[in-house]
Amino acid sequence: MLLLADPWLHNLDPFAIQLPGFVGDLLNGGVRWYGLSYLLGFVIGFFIIRRVLTAGVSSLKPEQTMDLVVAIAIGIVLGGRLGYVVFYQPSLFLDFGNSFPFWGVFKINQGGMASHGGIIGGAAGCVFFVWRQKMFSPNKTLHIFDLMAFGGPLGLFFGRIANFINGELFGRACPRDFPLAVQFPQEIAETWTPEQVADLRQFALDQGEVYSQTQFGALYESTLAHVQAGDAAWVAYLAEHLTPRYPSQLFAGLAEGVIVFVVLLILYRKPVKAGLIGGAFCVSYALMRVFNEFFRLPDSQFIEDGQLPAVTQGQLLSIGLFIFGVVTLVIALRSKQEKLGGWMQPKKIETNS
Numbered sequence: 001m002l003l004l005a006d007p008w009l010h011n012l013d014p015f016a017i018q019l020p021g022f023v024g025d026l027l028n029g030g031v032r033w034y035g036l037s038y039l040l041g042f043v044i045g046f047f048i049i050r051r052v053l054t055a056g057v058s059s060l061k062p063e064q065t066m067d068l069v070v071a072i073a074i075g076i077v078l079g080g081r082l083g084y085v086v087f088y089q090p091s092l093f094l095d096f097g098n099s100f101p102f103w104g105v106f107k108i109n110q111g112g113m114a115s116h117g118g119i120i121g122g123a124a125g126c127v128f129f130v131w132r133q134k135m136f137s138p139n140k141t142l143h144i145f146d147l148m149a150f151g152g153p154l155g156l157f158f159g160r161i162a163n164f165i166n167g168e169l170f171g172r173a174c175p176r177d178f179p180l181a182v183q184f185p186q187e188i189a190e191t192w193t194p195e196q197v198a199d200l201r202q203f204a205l206d207q208g209e210v211y212s213q214t215q216f217g218a219l220y221e222s223t224l225a226h227v228q229a230g231d232a233a234w235v236a237y238l239a240e241h242l243t244p245r246y247p248s249q250l251f252a253g254l255a256e257g258v259i260v261f262v263v264l265l266i267l268y269r270k271p272v273k274a275g276l277i278g279g280a281f282c283v284s285y286a287l288m289r290v291f292n293e294f295f296r297l298p299d300s301q302f303i304e305d306g307q308l309p310a311v312t313q314g315q316l317l318s319i320g321l322f323i324f325g326v327v328t329l330v331i332a333l334r335s336k337q338e339k340l341g342g343w344m345q346p347k348k349i350e351t352n353s
Contacts, residue, residue: 007181007244009235011227014166037162041155042073048151056342057271059140068129072148075125076118081108083117087313088299116317122148139337142275146341149281150264157257164249171246172297183242185227189220190300203237248296255288271339275332282325286318
């Protein structure tokens with residue numbers, strides 16, 4: 001897709017492994033890249049945290065890494081889902097059905113995770129770990145937050161790559177000659193008007209496929225399948241009708257994942273006051289997220305009559321995260337406690353601070 005004369009038509013399959021009918025609707029047909037991105041993020045986070053516990057100054061032992069990562073992982077998944085429901089789609093609290101998983105809040109297989117909710121959930125996982133290990137000390141708690149913050153950004157990177165593969169959270173409209181412009185068929189379900197859908201339905205009829213006005217889901221899924229299969233007629237039609245957009249998922253992966261991690265990597269070369277890395281993560285992630293929101297299309301429920309909000313929900317949440325990060329940094333820098341962490345330091349004797 002890089003540096004193409006015309007926008008690239010997104011045709012990636014969200015499934016890493018296709019298993020039709022596997023476990024009913026639970027896996028929705030197989031194993032998705034999105035789920036694997038979470039798994040990869042947790043695995044990488046494990047090794048990053050273990051590196052700090054092995055090489056740096058910490059009140060934790062390296063063998064405690066797995067317990068900590070499991071607590072954080074559970075918190076991130078639960079917090080990410082609840083955050084999405086609370087911040088973006090509260091109507092899911094009232095969505096009940098007759099098939100598994102019965103409640104809209106639990107329908108993770110249909111998408112819907114919020115990174116800000118995941119951060120809150122991960123922090124809750126840290127608090128649970130502290131309580132479980134009876135490490136009742138502000139300094140130790142902030143140190144645990146630092147470990148989560150240091151191990152998290154690359155997981156965010158892989159999550160954004162999975163968003164791109166899924167064709168979700170796509171960008172705002174961009175010039176057609178923008179070198180990285182992408183056309184996402186998934187916009188049909190997000191931004192197309194009834195008139196555009198009717199035109200697509202007529203095109204499908206011309207191709208020998210009949211869909212009524214109540215069969216939008218079937219029409220949409222068929223369209224994606226044709227694109228992923230490289231059907232020339234469908235590709236040509238959509239290339240003419242889809243909007244060129246910024247690949248905001250890739251921008252986010254670079255900004256929120258790689259750049260934030262590099263910042264923390266530099267800061268955490270040596271032991272620091274507990275809380276400094278966690279605060280730096282909140283501040284740097286918030287800044288990168290606010291910036292990237294200018295390229296990302298807001299969720300459809302926040303768009304009224306085609307008008308984009310002046311300030312997005314993601315930016316509002318990031319402002320709160322930024323303030324929290326600044327407060328944490330101030331507390332860390334004013335602390336009289338000894339410095340902890342560091343990934344370049346030789347292994348030190350365990351402290352009781």
